[in-house]
Amino acid sequence: MFKRLDPPARKTVTVNIEGTPVSVPAGETVAAAVLAHGLVYTRTTPVSGRPRAPFCMMGVCFDCLMEIDGQPNRQACMVRVAEGMRIRRQRGAGE
Amino acid sequence: MKGRYPLVVIGGGPAGLAAAATAAEHGVKTVLLDEQPAPGGQIFRNIEGIPVHRARRLGEEYTRGAALVQALRTSSAHWSAETTVWSLDRGRELGVLCGGKAKLVRADRVIIATGAQERPVPFPGWTLPGVMNAGAGQILLKQSGVVPGDGVVLAGSGPLLLLLAWQYLNEGVEVKAVLDVQPLGNWLRAAPHLPAALLAHHYITKGLGYKRDLKRAGVTALHGIQDLRAVGGDQVRAVEYIHRGRLGRIETPLLMCHFGIIPQTHLTQAAGCTHAWDGAQQCWCPVTDRWGATDIEGIGVAGDGAGIGGARTAEHAGRLAALDAARRLGALSREQRDRQGKKDLRWMKDELRIRPFLDAMFRPPELMLTHPTDEEVLCRCEEVTAGDIRTALDEGHTSPNAVKFFTRCGMGPCQGRQCADPVARLVAYETGRDPSEVIPYRVRPPVKPVTIGQMAELETS
Numbered sequence: 001m002f003k004r005l006d007p008p009a010r011k012t013v014t015v016n017i018e019g020t021p022v023s024v025p026a027g028e029t030v031a032a033a034v035l036a037h038g039l040v041y042t043r044t045t046p047v048s049g050r051p052r053a054p055f056c057m058m059g060v061c062f063d064c065l066m067e068i069d070g071q072p073n074r075q076a077c078m079v080r081v082a083e084g085m086r087i088r089r090q091r092g093a094g095e
Numbered sequence: 096m097k098g099r100y101p102l103v104v105i106g107g108g109p110a111g112l113a114a115a116a117t118a119a120e121h122g123v124k125t126v127l128l129d130e131q132p133a134p135g136g137q138i139f140r141n142i143e144g145i146p147v148h149r150a151r152r153l154g155e156e157y158t159r160g161a162a163l164v165q166a167l168r169t170s171s172a173h174w175s176a177e178t179t180v181w182s183l184d185r186g187r188e189l190g191v192l193c194g195g196k197a198k199l200v201r202a203d204r205v206i207i208a209t210g211a212q213e214r215p216v217p218f219p220g221w222t223l224p225g226v227m228n229a230g231a232g233q234i235l236l237k238q239s240g241v242v243p244g245d246g247v248v249l250a251g252s253g254p255l256l257l258l259l260a261w262q263y264l265n266e267g268v269e270v271k272a273v274l275d276v277q278p279l280g281n282w283l284r285a286a287p288h289l290p291a292a293l294l295a296h297h298y299i300t301k302g303l304g305y306k307r308d309l310k311r312a313g314v315t316a317l318h319g320i321q322d323l324r325a326v327g328g329d330q331v332r333a334v335e336y337i338h339r340g341r342l343g344r345i346e347t348p349l350l351m352c353h354f355g356i357i358p359q360t361h362l363t364q365a366a367g368c369t370h371a372w373d374g375a376q377q378c379w380c381p382v383t384d385r386w387g388a389t390d391i392e393g394i395g396v397a398g399d400g401a402g403i404g405g406a407r408t409a410e411h412a413g414r415l416a417a418l419d420a421a422r423r424l425g426a427l428s429r430e431q432r433d434r435q436g437k438k439d440l441r442w443m444k445d446e447l448r449i450r451p452f453l454d455a456m457f458r459p460p461e462l463m464l465t466h467p468t469d470e471e472v473l474c475r476c477e478e479v480t481a482g483d484i485r486t487a488l489d490e491g492h493t494s495p496n497a498v499k500f501f502t503r504c505g506m507g508p509c510q511g512r513q514c515a516d517p518v519a520r521l522v523a524y525e526t527g528r529d530p531s532e533v534i535p536y537r538v539r540p541p542v543k544p545v546t547i548g549q550m551a552e553l554e555t556s
Contacts, residue, residue: 001225001348002235003244005266006146025239027132027144032239040330041224047478051329053224055475057231058137059130060212060359062508063222063475073508073544077234078130 108136110398220325476507
């Protein structure tokens, strides 16, 4: 769905996206990292269990909620990647 | 961050940057709070970090942000990155979240420069993965150099749609089509405003330039499309629409939509500022004087958060709000404020000449704003449909607040940022009232989520 315009960055960190180690540019948002990695959906909704993905990328819509380092309800578009970060799709309310 | 500041500016886009730098220049101790790690807001996102060639291809309206950020960096204003404001009361006490810690900060003056968000307009399929705002696409491009890899369809209404199509073209992204939803009637509504708009003709020249480039590149552009829908089971597979009475369909894994922008009013609402319905812009705006002062003592608004005027207008408004704050804090006399604000007031007026034309030209169709089909999801968080809202209305809940308590719409994590507008419009339409008569959900702090743990450790220095 998405691709990167730039060659691999000089400064990278390795994060774990749904069990897969992925090298991503340092300082990038989690949402950009997972979209560039090819994750189509990033959570399922608490009500109907439908898949959702980042919608606004600026902290407004809360559709990009993910489980980051074991903590649910993190806004993937507002959190920066860090070395060793564990990123998982959020299932429902995430509790 | 300290516990008290003479001036707190919220938001590091053009208005906030100009406000903070100007206030600091006049000796006012100022802190600029922003949610992002670097200044620029959404319009100048990543302006300090972006590769030079990309910045140039994004266009001049982007690159000019560098000077504003530079002015902030060289000023004495304190830049507080990754700081979220979750409450603001009429006594100018702010609840902030910084480095995972919640704090209370007091301010003698506050300038809210939180800008705009894209207007949420529900349509069938708008919750599917693969549908996102055009602004989101632009943020991915500016911040990360991440772009559609298998093509994209752009749909909706507004200058940003055209701009993003052009920016994607410059980056070699396949733009499958640009579908605009503007009804033909918009031309008639906009025409009387054209002479005034021509006084700010650089915008029109630019827009026509984008159109020409897209046409030359062979990008499909369809006008006046209706019944826009995103189709697919668990992600977007295609976009369908009616064009000139015929069903159209374009296969695509990505649909970026845009229906203009509206002020972000959570903080001005939380503080209790008076808001008024702007019929031309089809949104609620805080009521301000020409210096951005609201009816709450000590609280001003600058930039798109006070009504949509664009980045250049925001810059002027930021400076004006800062001059007014400096006067009220005793750093400037009234005469000094008036004299120093003269140019910005005039330039702002010039900038705003184009607005009535743009507002009329790009107004989304009434049908999309007021008449979603029953199965359309209005509240993305709680998955409340237009049908659910109509049921609530039938049961006698005739205000957005009443509908909220009946259906849970607006009670999810986004706190109504996505559904306040569509729900109020639907309620107005179904109860035969003007949008100006239907007050949206009441906003209560915290306006951004704070955990119970963070609240328990609240620092009140």
